[in-house]
Amino acid sequence: MSTKPKPTPPRKEATTRDAWITYRPEIKVLDCTVRDGGLIHNHDFSDTFVRAVYDTCAAAGVDYMELGYKASKRLFSRGEHGSWKFCDEDDMRRICGDNPHPDVKLSAMADAERTDYHEDILPRDKSVLSMIRVATYIHQIPTAVDMIIDAHEKGYETTVNLMALSAVREHELGQALDALAASPVDTIYVVDSYGSLYSEQLHALVRLFKRAIEGTSKQLGIHTHNNQQLAFANVIEAIIEGVNLIDATIYGFGRGAGNCPMELLLGFLRNPKFDQRPVIACIEKHFLPLAREVDWGYSIPYMITGQLNQHPREAMELRESDRKEQFLAFYDKMME
Amino acid sequence: MSTKPKPTPPRKEATTRDAWITYRPEIKVLDCTVRDGGLIHNHDFSDTFVRAVYDTCAAAGVDYMELGYKASKRLFSRGEHGSWKFCDEDDMRRICGDNPHPDVKLSAMADAERTDYHEDILPRDKSVLSMIRVATYIHQIPTAVDMIIDAHEKGYETTVNLMALSAVREHELGQALDALAASPVDTIYVVDSYGSLYSEQLHALVRLFKRAIEGTSKQLGIHTHNNQQLAFANVIEAIIEGVNLIDATIYGFGRGAGNCPMELLLGFLRNPKFDQRPVIACIEKHFLPLAREVDWGYSIPYMITGQLNQHPREAMELRESDRKEQFLAFYDKMME
Numbered sequence: 001m002s003t004k005p006k007p008t009p010p011r012k013e014a015t016t017r018d019a020w021i022t023y024r025p026e027i028k029v030l031d032c033t034v035r036d037g038g039l040i041h042n043h044d045f046s047d048t049f050v051r052a053v054y055d056t057c058a059a060a061g062v063d064y065m066e067l068g069y070k071a072s073k074r075l076f077s078r079g080e081h082g083s084w085k086f087c088d089e090d091d092m093r094r095i096c097g098d099n100p101h102p103d104v105k106l107s108a109m110a111d112a113e114r115t116d117y118h119e120d121i122l123p124r125d126k127s128v129l130s131m132i133r134v135a136t137y138i139h140q141i142p143t144a145v146d147m148i149i150d151a152h153e154k155g156y157e158t159t160v161n162l163m164a165l166s167a168v169r170e171h172e173l174g175q176a177l178d179a180l181a182a183s184p185v186d187t188i189y190v191v192d193s194y195g196s197l198y199s200e201q202l203h204a205l206v207r208l209f210k211r212a213i214e215g216t217s218k219q220l221g222i223h224t225h226n227n228q229q230l231a232f233a234n235v236i237e238a239i240i241e242g243v244n245l246i247d248a249t250i251y252g253f254g255r256g257a258g259n260c261p262m263e264l265l266l267g268f269l270r271n272p273k274f275d276q277r278p279v280i281a282c283i284e285k286h287f288l289p290l291a292r293e294v295d296w297g298y299s300i301p302y303m304i305t306g307q308l309n310q311h312p313r314e315a316m317e318l319r320e321s322d323r324k325e326q327f328l329a330f331y332d333k334m335m336e
Numbered sequence: 337m338s339t340k341p342k343p344t345p346p347r348k349e350a351t352t353r354d355a356w357i358t359y360r361p362e363i364k365v366l367d368c369t370v371r372d373g374g375l376i377h378n379h380d381f382s383d384t385f386v387r388a389v390y391d392t393c394a395a396a397g398v399d400y401m402e403l404g405y406k407a408s409k410r411l412f413s414r415g416e417h418g419s420w421k422f423c424d425e426d427d428m429r430r431i432c433g434d435n436p437h438p439d440v441k442l443s444a445m446a447d448a449e450r451t452d453y454h455e456d457i458l459p460r461d462k463s464v465l466s467m468i469r470v471a472t473y474i475h476q477i478p479t480a481v482d483m484i485i486d487a488h489e490k491g492y493e494t495t496v497n498l499m500a501l502s503a504v505r506e507h508e509l510g511q512a513l514d515a516l517a518a519s520p521v522d523t524i525y526v527v528d529s530y531g532s533l534y535s536e537q538l539h540a541l542v543r544l545f546k547r548a549i550e551g552t553s554k555q556l557g558i559h560t561h562n563n564q565q566l567a568f569a570n571v572i573e574a575i576i577e578g579v580n581l582i583d584a585t586i587y588g589f590g591r592g593a594g595n596c597p598m599e600l601l602l603g604f605l606r607n608p609k610f611d612q613r614p615v616i617a618c619i620e621k622h623f624l625p626l627a628r629e630v631d632w633g634y635s636i637p638y639m640i641t642g643q644l645n646q647h648p649r650e651a652m653e654l655r656e657s658d659r660k661e662q663f664l665a666f667y668d669k670m671m672e
């Protein structure tokens with residue numbers, strides 16, 4: 001056997017598929033626990049909980065923390081939704097104001113057509129936020145580009161999160177990427193909203209996005225869902241392809257099947273600035289109790305919607321009902 | 337954007353990374369629910385349960401079902417262990433004897449040095465078994481080869497499952513693969529016993545195994561554990577590399593963090609002979625009740641042993657104790 005080649009050493013976080021380096025310092029981690037988790041908790045968390053996530057991000061070396069949405073108060077009322085639907089400056093300052101962690105940048109997400117961004121997103125020097133993330137479906141791209149320009153001119157770092165990619169036609173996606181590549185956005189996200197993408201599909205999408213930003217200074221991000229237990233795996237594949245901004249949530253907390261678990265991601269990344277221990281402490285203290293109250297994470301109904309490349313809303317309805325374990329009836333209904 | 341290349345279409349189950357075919361008929365699925373699950377249930381299942389798994393395999397198009405071990409009765413007593421530790425012919429015939437499913441081949445596993453294989457493995461024509469799977473650690477290879485020859489001469493299809501690969505030195509692995517490639521074994525398994533392998537490490541290992549069997553008629557198999565939520569993902573990566581015999585368990589039932597879930601695997605495979613629906617029915621009827629009694633599946637202690645590339649036994653002890661949610665203390669102990 002000595003004449004046979006040795007196995008290729010693992011190339012985790014390598015810049016290319018051919019190089020092995022210890023770690024890639026360009027990789028940044030964005031915690032969206034409170035934002036994506038807010039979707040199953042009506043954005044209503046105690047200050048203690050949000051502060052715990054914030055402190056955990058700081059202790060773990062996480063680069064960005066997303067607090068919630070900048071939703072329009074004409075479309076959504078404060079009485080019906082928690083504070084993190086709106087991310088008012090006063091609310092955010094209650095969490096970080098007195099003793100902000102200098103190495104954790106704060107972000108908020110703004111949904112195209114569901115935000116009064118001209119008024120509600122303050123100039124960067126009047127806000128604790130550093131980053132605005134624009135979430136958009138493909139048909140909202142012109143609005144999204146206007147939002148990106150607005151946030152960019154106000155001084156923010158910007159991302160665009162093009163949602164439900166797995167349901168977009170290739171030709172239209174190409175046009176959308178052209179428009180985004182011509183905008184001032186800093187990071188374009190590959191978003192697997194339905195948790196439907198397999199490894200090779202994810203690789204193909206990331207390569208398409210890479211070609212779209214060639215010659216620009218933009219970078220790519222990845223946001224995954226765990227419908228098929230592939231949220232972490234698809235993050236690894238994206239990192240192999242060169243994606244540098246990685247979304248994760250503590251204990252995978254997030255809508256439906258949840259997201260890439262932060263504890264798995266930090267165990268994978270080798271940059272010594274990251275520390276998994278504070279995340280494990282936070283899970284034990286805050287997320288085990290939460291898991292007894294709120295349902296999220298991999299389960300058969302979410303697997304089914306993921307495999308069918310569909311929005312998880314019907315699976316979420318089932319999991320919130322007293323039929324939550326009637327998997328076969330749900331399968332039959334969805335296959336009709 | 338029309339001048340830019342289209343994304344590569346998904347190449348699921350393609351024979352090579354460059355070809356797209358609908359499905360690869362060589363891919364076979366082996367259900368090891370009762371065998372691997374027996375490790376957390378002392379191999380003690382009701383006939384109703386084992387028969388339900390058997391019927392489900394038949395209805396779902398699963399190619400092989402593994403019932404348990406062929407353990408030595410000199411080392412293990414029937415009083416202390418359930419029937420599926422021994423797979424006596426009478427017990428197996430109670431499950432399948434009257435009305436066997438012609439398309440589900442039965443297998444049993446025999447651990448090197450823990451089996452009286454010369455006596456307890458009957459000639460093929462006297463048994464309901466079609467396949468003997470030899471499980472071995474690297475230092476037991478000479479015994480394993482003798483077991484393979486014995487089973488082969490008795491008329492069985494054979495596999496060898498080389499365990500704890502992630503903890504084996506490359507040079508020794510090369511020698512082991514040479515010995516196995518020279519044996520009459522039909523299938524050599526890549527086994528991620530500790531659930532520690534990442535995508536690129538798995539690819540490198542499979543490529544090493546592929547080179548070892550070049551020029552033979554042997555094929556490769558894959559058996560994964562879910563410590564890092566990568567059991568299904570690593571199966572996909574192995575399939576991309578050309579691995580054709582795939583282990584899975586219903587609802588991921590198996591020791592520690594469990595195995596690749598059958599329902600995810602059958603959703604991925606496109607061969608129309610496979611049907612996911614009977615598996616979902618079986619989960620609802622048999623595995624949801626089981627999950628209320630027995631602890632398995634991804635949890636933080638299993639993640640920690642997986643990341644450390646260690647046997648899950650300490651995590652299993654924790655999960656069976658009243659300290660099962662003391663994640664931080666476990667982390668600190670394991671990191672000492």
